[in-house]
Each structure stands twice: as C-alpha cells, then as structure tokens.
Amino acid sequence: MIIPWQEVDQExxxxxxxxxxxxxGTDYGSQELSxxxxxxxxxQRLKSGEAVIVFSELHESVDIVDKDSVTGNEPGEQ
Known part of the structure; x- marks a missing residue:
C-alpha cells in the first residue's frame, strides 16, 4: 500500500x-555525500514523486522505493 508522504507526521x-x-550502505559514487x-x-525524491512510501501488510514494514518499482513501469516509461 502506498502512503502519501504528506500524511506522515514530520518527525x-x-x-x-x-x-x-x-x-x-556505502555509496560508491564519484564523490561521497554526507x-x-x-x-x-x-x-526531494519523495516530494517530486520519483519515490514513494510503501507499507507491506505481509511483512509489517515500511520502506521508501522508486515509484516505478511499485507501479510496474520501466524507468522512463509513463
């Protein structure tokens, strides 16, 4: 289930x-970010809609994932 980030308490x-x-984990990019x-x-990815908060009833867990992984679209596909 997708949970709108706007409905989550700020803390x-x-x-x-x-x-x-x-x-x-470790970032292997060209420069280490804080x-x-x-x-x-x-x-910012949440606010732009690139990522979403998902709740898994089966696993009783919450995560933030790419929107495309939830909607079934390939990256770049609309």
Whole structure:
C-alpha cells in the first residue's frame, strides 16, 4: 500500500528517511555525500514523486522505493 508522504507526521517522516539512508550502505559514487545530504535528496525524491512510501501488510514494514518499482513501469516509461 502506498502512503502519501504528506500524511506522515514530520518527525516520523524524518526518522523513516534516516532509517532508509542508513540501510542503503556505502555509496560508491564519484564523490561521497554526507548523511544529511542523502536524507535531503531522498526527501526531494519523495516530494517530486520519483519515490514513494510503501507499507507491506505481509511483512509489517515500511520502506521508501522508486515509484516505478511499485507501479510496474520501466524507468522512463509513463
């Protein structure tokens, strides 16, 4: 089930963002980004609609994933 980020309490949203960034592990990009930068980038992806918050009733868990992985669209497909 997709949960609109606007309906999540601000403190809860921040905790979720931080948790997801911590789980992502090491960044092997061309430059290392700070934790705060990664959290802010993930928040911007939520706000732009590129990522969504999902709740799994089966696993009783919450995560932030690419919107395309939930909608079944291939990246770049509308």
């Amino acid at each position: 809860t949203l921040n905790n979720l963002l931080e948790s997801v960034v911590l789980r992502e 934790f705060d930068t990664k959290v802010e980038q993930l928040k």
